[in-house]
Amino acid sequence: MSLRTFILGLSASFGVAWLAIIVVPFFKMRDLAPIQLSEAMDGTTGVFFPKRSGRVADGAKVYAENGCYLCHTQVVRPTYAGNDMYRPDWAGLATDADRGDTRRETNAYDFFGEKFAQIGVMRLGPDLSNLGRRVETIHAPGGDPAGWLYRHLYQPRGNPQLWKSTCPPLPFLFVKREIKSSPSADAVRVDAAGEHEWVPGSDAKALVSYLLSLKKDQKAPASLNFAPKKASGAP
Ligand code: HEC
Structure with missing residues (x-):
């Protein structure tokens, strides 16, 4: 050749x-035009409104400033471009107690409230599309999802299961302060003398609120859902 x-x-x-x-x-x-729901396909009528809560715009800014998009994607790929749907915790949950099967591909409404869709540059770390749900159900079930994320951001290798993590630590998002009586609940570190603690600063709070808003727990309107229809019954 x-x-x-x-x-x-x-x-x-x-x-x-x-x-x-x-x-x-x-x-x-x-094209982010309003989508009309259809009684036949969606079981309800009216206009689809993407649900998202938290400090989305502020947090997206911190996410961009710290280059998270360099190693993390936020795209559950269209099935013709490589299947992400088989990972139940990436594309939504196969069995969501309240909503059934919420797995689906990414659509533009997932970035509602953000100035840019930070789809990411490459996948060195896992896709974060459904991170909020994953932290709630897998990393910190029934516990403290925000606390888990604060500890991860402060020192990803602090978690024994992730001791080789190459996710960069962001200690500068936390502030050191004197402990008045006892350490606060969201302290990520307390010094040996028990005099000082490191707590999330305002950027860390915005970022964690944003990360927790990354969820695929709302069904996409049938007209938007590119996923194959049989996906709902698939394993
Ligand atoms: C240099 C590449 C790199 C950058 C930049 C990076 N990460 Fe990571 N991240 C990783 C890798 C690799 C993992 C997988 C290992 C692990 O779980 O720690 C990871 C894991 C994670 C996890 C755990 C994900 C899960 O589903 O269990 C979270 C949360 C996370 N990163 C958030 C962030 C945030 C927020 C930023 C930006 C402030 C960021 N990362 C920047 C490489 C990176």
């Missing part, structure tokens, strides 16, 4: 990947 054929072949494969992963989803997602 000549070098020329090789280079042409390489450019063609990148070109196809670029079309499938960037261009097609872009055109599918750029």
Whole structure:
């Protein structure tokens, strides 16, 4: 094979990947017109309103400033571009006690309230689309999801299961202060003498609120849901 054929072949494969992963989803997602729900398909009528709570805009800014998007994606890929749906904790939950099967692909409404859709540059760490739910149900079940995230951000290797984590620590998002009577509930560290504690600063609070808002627990309108219909019964 000549070098020329090789280079042409390489450019063609990148070109196809670029079309499938960037261009097609872009055109599918750029139009954020209100969506009418259909009685037949969605079981209800009216206009779809994406539900999201928390300090979304502030937190998205901290997420961008600290380059989280460099290693984490927020895209449950369209099935034709590589299947993420088999990971029940990435694409939503296979069995959500209140809502049933909420697994689905990412749509533009998942970024509601953010200036940019931070879909990410590469997946060095796990996809964070459904992180809020994952922390609540897997990392800190029945416990303190915000506390788990504060500890992760302060020192990802602090968690014995993640002692090799390459997620960067962000100690500068926390403030050191004197302990008045007893350490506060969200302290991530207390010094040996028990005189000082490190607590989340305002950027850490905004970021954690944002991270907890990353959930796929709302069913997408049938007209928006690109996932194959049989996914609901699939394992
Ligand atoms: C240099 C690449 C890199 C950057 C930048 C990075 N992370 Fe990570 N992150 C990782 C890797 C790798 C993991 C997987 C290992 C682990 O669980 O700690 C991870 C794991 C995580 C987890 C646990 C995810 C889960 O589902 O269990 C969270 C939460 C997280 N990162 C948040 C962040 C946030 C927020 C930022 C930005 C402030 C960030 N990361 C920046 C590489 C990175």
